[in-house]
Amino acid sequence: MKRSLVLAAAVILLTGCSGGGGGGEAAPQQSSGGAPAKVTLEWWHLSTAEPLKSLWAQRAKEFEAKNPHVTIKATVLENEAYKAKLTTITQSGKAPDVFASWGGGVLKQQIDAGLVKDISADVADVLPNFTPAALSAYQLDGKTYGLPTDIGMVGFWYNKKLFEKAGITEAPATWSAFLEDVKKLKAAGVTPIALAGKEKWPGHYYWAYLAMRIAGLDALKQAASDHDFTKPDFVAAGQQVKALADLQPFQKGFLGAAYSTPDGQSATVSNGKAAMELMGQWAPSVQADSGKGLGDDLGFFAFPSVEGGKGSAGDAFGGGGGLTVGTDAPKEAVDFVKFMTEMGNHSKAVEAGGVLPVLKGEESAVKDPNLKQVATMLASASGYQLYLDQAYPPAVGQQVNDSVAELIAGTKTPEEVGADISEVAKSEG
Template identity: 90%
Template sequence: MKRSLVLIATAVLLAGCSSGGGKGTSTAPPQGGSPAKVSLEWWHLSTAEPLKTLWAQRAKEYMAKHPNVTIKATVLENDAYKAKLTTITQSGKAPDIFATWGGGVLKQQIEAGLVKDISADVAGVLPTFTPAALSAYQFDGKTYGLPTDIGMVGFWYNKKLFTTAGITQPPATWSAYLEDVKKLKAAGITPIALAGKEKWPGHYYWAYLAMRIAGLDALKQAATDHDFTKPDFIAAGQQVKALADLQPFQKGFLGAAYSTPDGQSATVSNGKAAMELMGQWAPAVQKDNGKGLGADLGFFPFPAVEGGKGSINDAFGGGGGLAVGADAPAEAVDFVRFMTEMGNHSKAVEAGGVLPVLKGEESAVKDPNLKQVATLLASAGGYQLYLDQAYPPAVGQQVNDSVAELIAGTKTPEEVGKAITEVAKSEG
């Protein structure tokens, strides 16, 4: 078998998936012979450069050092990945190694017995990670994954288009933000690109507004009391509606994807919209799907809401990590450790693909916008994981669905709160 990592973006490569999947296979060697041959299934969603190539290179390097190990990769775009992973986990299986955002989704997979507790295997390297990066993969004192990225969602904007519209500096308040949207429209510029079809990018607006208006503690409380009908949550929906009423999104946004040649990222990258609300991977995906803005690309944090209980210093976002299937062989955990070693991981940081998760990696961040994100993260007063990952899967999906309907004008802010609450209570 060729020792190469075959990357695919739209289909599952692994024959093992159709015949049971999720378990690494090994063939015992003859007595006194070479190590047993092991085949590992690795699922991830880094379809854009530089990670697409970097992760392939890491796998080749690992296989070169371990000739008995073959790594078969399945690389899927975000929504396709979520759907495929949901399908296989619902059948009671999991890939040997798979990308995870941690939080409530990973916790549910752990409770279903699908994820390996790697606490003992990684105990020696845990002190090398920053606590914030590790937190999404640890439950009840146990570790179920190692982080490969950490970051925050914020506005990525076109400096040239802002200048054309007479905007001299990024808005620090929500009311100023809405005024800037109006200025962009008046200048004939599409203010915001949005992947309405995929829904998860839209939930960022409601989540951030809930953070700024209700505060982080309210979101954490809602995870316990399952009540999203409180006045501050309704107020967050009202502000999303106030934005949507300005019709700030690109034409056809309801049918737009995120990382396609005509999707949200490319619309910003090609100068057809002034900004997008997206995570730390935005520059890499923009470059991968469009012309790229170069020095014209800027970043600013989600504005403060006047009178809100939350702080502009509170960050919303997450990163990414690698978890190991419950039935995976020991080599799967070893590969996860290999991926997150300083010498290997810092190459991805230097390339601008991820942000530091290891102590002392900060100097590897070269991109000025990503340096700004890293600095804001370092000074963040509080941190909230994406709601569609922090909460149980069904609740997170309802957040995405309801906010999408709110933006489309088919649900009221009150109906959004009620719909999420009903699902949360039924899951609770």
């Protein structure tokens, strides 16, 4: 990663460094008879699509083969079900032994609740292997609470043939040009955008990116402190989301659509029924899993700049994924997290197009041309903002998702969006 991204990520995400030792295969506890004590690890993750679904299952089998006393019990859920189930179990004061995390404010709340293990000493020997930007979401106050498995950015994935049909010869660089392209697509009889309105989190990407472009990264950071999302630039972001929604750019029934189902957002693009979707670096694999896939007709472009905005067009929005360890988990849980993120294991997921590099020197493993483009943009990003529904405390992130969904549906005004998010942020503050 280039230093510009690392420094920018540090502005948004708290980073740190740690000391200590650890590593290697699991050193089992001995039972009274001298044999290793049997251990079952509860592992929760949300990689329901190929190639990760199979790759992660294979890694688990390999770990069990190296550590015969360990059995890994995987719970694999799609995004919304995962968040709901994890919230339920953590509210009861428990956590799985190993579980997927996006880091940020949600992880901080879990740490504050005493649910996540400080693994600083155990992973100190491998920390230098990771890019600082990827690692930063899992570090707080100089301590490490997880290891990253992916990092990336959200942008527009589009169908080149449908753009050609509408007479669009190049990706829009500005928001006004983007809105004009939406009109061109509609005029050509093409559904411009697929959206999983039912799940809400994909819709928050639009408001978040427009807030970044109009208000700037510093304004989002300031709002996290002063809990005020009613400022003119945030209202302006909402107004632009409304301007897009007023064009009726989304597929029929989008308010009831999920993301990864056979009739959801991803499949709608994958099957050529919509020209584009605003989604993260995992989009190609989910498209291939949920629909026919676009092959060479799939393209990618960054979220456009907004004329007169305070934010840089080079600022990226997104995040990745990582593995954290429950406070009461056995030591084998940490060993499994380290095993999953070893170069020889993790680079196979990069080569397969399932994730982007989090380890130094993995860049050459990226084979897909679109993902190479994402990785290049990410490496040269001028700033970085974690997903708002992860960067902020859970209740605030959920309110962002809910309010933006209502804005897109036409039941809430841009001003009401800012007021409602501010109210929750102040109550959580």
